[in-house]
Amino acid sequence: MAPPFPTLLSPIRLGAHVLRNRVVMGSMHTRLDTLDRPVDRQAAFYAARARGGVALVITGGVAPNAAGRMEEDAAVMATAADAEERRPIVDAVHAQGALIVMQILHAGAYAKLAAPVGPGAYRAPINANAARALSTEEVEQTIADHVRAAVLAGQAGFDGVEVMGSEGYLIAEFAAPRTNQRTDRFGGDIAGRGLLASEIVRRIRARTGPGFLIVFRISALDLIEGGNTGAEIAALAQAIEAAGADALDTGIGWHEAQVPTIAYPVPRAAFAFATRALKRAVGIPVMATNRINTPEMAEALLADGTADLVSLARPLLADPDFVAKAAAGRADEIAPCIACNQACLDYIFGAKPATCLVNPRAGREAEDWTARSTRRRVAVVGSGPAGLAAATEAAAAGHSVTLFEAGVQIGGQLLLAREVPGKGEFDGLLAYFHRRLEVTGVELRLGVRADAAALAEFDAVILASGIVPRMPDIPGIGHPKVVAYADVLTGRATVGGEVAIIGMGGIAVDVAEFLAGGDEDFQAVWGIDPAIAMPGGLVPARAEAPARRVTLFQRSRARPGERLGKSTFWIHRLRMRARGVGLVGGVEYVGIDDAGLHYVRDGVAQLHLCDTVVVCAGQEPNDGLAAEVHCQVVGGARLAGELDALRAIEEGTRAALAL
Secondary structure (H helix, E strand, O other), X not given: OOOOOOOOOOOEEEOOEEXXXXXXXXXXXXXXXXXXXXXXXXXXXXXXXXXXXXXXXXXXXXXXXXXXXXXXXXXXXXXXXXXXXXXXXXXXXXXOOOEEEEEEOOOHHHOOOOOOEEOOOEOOOOOXXXXXXXXXXXXXXXXXXXXXXXXXXXXXXXXXXXEEEOOOOHHHHHHOOOOOOOOOOOOOOHHHHOHHHHHHXXXXXXXXXXXXXXXXXXXXXXXXXXXXXXXXXXXXXHHHHHHOOOEEEEEEOOOOOOOOOOOOOOOOOOOHHHHHHHHHHOOOOEEEOOOOOOHHHHHHHHHOOOOOEEEEOHHHHHOOOHHHHHHOOOHHHOOOOOXXXXXXXXXXXXXXXXXXXXXXXXXXXXXXXXXXXXXXXXEEEOOOHHHHHHHHHHHHOOOEEEEEEOOOOOOOOHHHHOOOOOOOHHHHHHHHHHHHHHHHOOEXXXXXXXXXXXXXXXXXXXXXXXXXXXXXXXXXXXXXXEEEHHHHHOOOOOOOOEEEEEOOOHHHHHHHHHHHOOOOOHHHHHOEOOOOOOHHHEOOXXXXXXXXXXXXXXXXXXXXXOOOOOOOHHHHHHHHHHOOOEEEOOEEEXXXXXXXXXXXXXXXXXXXXXXXXXXXXXXXXXXHHHHOOOOEEOHHHOOOOOOOHHHHHHHHHHHHHOO
């Protein structure tokens, strides 16, 4: 029988090294270095992915000097002490058979410092502070600082470095005409604008020799106005290759780009065209990245020649054993990255260390995740995300587990989430839990509503019975034109052409996008030029005709979406704006009748004429059994609030381990 994923799992030469397979752990911000025992935590984090089979680990970004830090307390590689401090991380990864390179990242105008620096004097859209322009002498010193960081990385035992030249950080800022209007030798055409990149690589190679691995992360697609064209990117890539780089890692989009690049609305491998273009331009290996979350997708990209390696970041948060499971023929047991961004990017933006909705152990590998006891008879009530996590974790720990589900299929609120445009990844999460139930031997009782009598025979009970939608006390709430969001998403409700939605939380936003409909051509909707013939790879976005006129209402005067994820709400906001979705805050609901929704705003009585009113006004815990049975209560049954699969899965996991 042919081995699974033959290309993905085959070795490849990278410079003077041979990698055991084609899977690279891509660099990501984790904030693990802001916690106690930061080296221990990072060593455990990276070693877990190396143990799981990746061939090469790329660390989070480390600044080459103080001016290049992302923020005041960010890591710097500038002294022998800095190098020695990181040696345990290197040793931990090497002990698991993988190579490790340190990413050198100069934040440039993105730095959250009082006085960031860049190629020119300007303020990046995502930074409150304006950058000052580096002088020619300071640019030369910045190159020297990159070289020093690389040499120190070698002294720490790293197998090489990745030079961060994408995503809008300093080197990308120098390369793009949008941000580089310099008149010295580091400006002008792409040869001058790219000189910072090629000189850093050339001088690192000169100091470190041929055995030191140099990866350059290049912006293969800027997705900003005033960005580079495909021809300019190719010229830059060729100059970097000539300077001595061993491989190119592909970066997609600047952080200020108004095009999503990694969140769930982005189709899998949506930017493979940019990787293909880059590979055609050079002779060194090229890594594909962004929204590659299955071994099948990775194998396809390697087998058809799109790339030589795949760089996975968040998929390895979701499952550090991604490679090992693929190699063992257990790909259906890989916990999938659903591209939600909730516990990785949103946590990072909130100054918290990263973890993962699907895998609450991520970033916490140095903690004790040992089960407290084994072989008890355990009942779990409810098969939403909290119940599924609790049941499978308890069974994996050796307990005899029965999962009760009143409905005819598992999933709870996940069944609704997967109906939302762009959230098809929830299908993969449900498939994963189906398989996990089988592998761990959970007894599943569908269509059975557990009661106190049925639960009396068990040693322990975990109540994960979820939520019930809250119905607000509004006159006319029982009117025939009023429907529940669950009935809308499942198609049980008939919805007219003019819709009012009560609520502006995550569910309301999902329902609004579901009802407004629109074009599903990702490139056309977001104005992406697959030929990269235009600067930044952008073209005018295709105008959309919404399926319905939708307006969201909320009592609060707070900014719409302020409670939603920072890394994703801007995407919803732009999509809703393109589809003509209205947002009305600060309302007092008066009533609902044949005409529509009556409300008062700023003391003025108003009527919103509509055919349908959808209620998305929050949830209440479905916790009735808690008063009748001694149990642990988790997920929505413990705290309804805004639906939160992240909290639900972590609570279910920890409840199982605490039995």
